[in-house]
Amino acid sequence: MEQAFFFYFAFVIAAASVLVIAVRNPIYSAMALLVMFFHVAGLYVTLHAEFLAAVQIIVYAGAILVLYLFVVMLLNMRQDDRYHRQWPMAAAVGMTLFIEAVILTAMKGWTAPTVATGRETAVGEAGNTEAIGDVLYSTYLFPFEVASLILLVAMIGAIILAKKDPEAVNSEG
Structure with a gap:
């Protein structure tokens, strides 16, 4: 059952992340970001990291999202054409970073993460x-x-x- 929750949270996180960058309205993007933040907290709970889940909700779903909404509301969000010509460079940088990540993973080797046993937090x-x-x-x-x-x-x-x-x-x- 725990694995089903993990895959549910992972799927919703991936879908909400795509919505954050695909939606044109910044308010809808912020709502998708909120959904993603709460599901990341749920993912932390399934991994037995309750402290990280609480920090995720307080810091990201609380403070960072409110800061994002303040910026969206205070700035005049109009279409700006001067940054549209930079997408080829952004794609090249993104592809370079992806290739570097693949090379570093191949060099270091992929190891399965270790799961906490629960004995580490003894009194x-x-x-x-x-x-x-x-x-x-x-x-x-x-x-x-x-x-x-x-x-x-x-x-x-x-x-x-x-x-x-x-x-x-x-x-x-």
């Missing part, structure tokens, strides 16, 4: 939260730093996209 030992922090800053330090750099690039990109053109500011004022 007096490190809890689930402490174990996550320990593994995050020791074993997965490099991917953690890469994720932080990706977030930094996304933040800089958002600032550049939100910045007004100097010519438009001079003509208004």
Whole structure:
């Protein structure tokens, strides 16, 4: 039964992710994103990671989605033609990243993930939260730093996209 829930959550996550980028209305996209966030939390529960499920709901379904909706509502969401010509470069970068991921997976080898036995959270030992922090800053330090750099690039990109053109500011004022 647990495997059926896992496949249900995985299917809904994949479908909602496609809807997030396929829907033209940003509000409908945000609703699909909300569905995806809650199903990711459900997927965490099926993997016995209740802390991550709670963080997923609080941080992503709460804060990040509200931030996204504020940005959508505050910005004038009009069709912008200057970014439509960049899709070939975006496709090339995406294909390059995909090929790199395949090569890295082939070089390292694909290993099945280990399932927690439930004995790791005994009283007096490190809890689930402490174990996550320990593994995050020791074993997965490099991917953690890469994720932080990706977030930094996304933040800089958002600032550049939100910045007004100097010519438009001079003509208004």
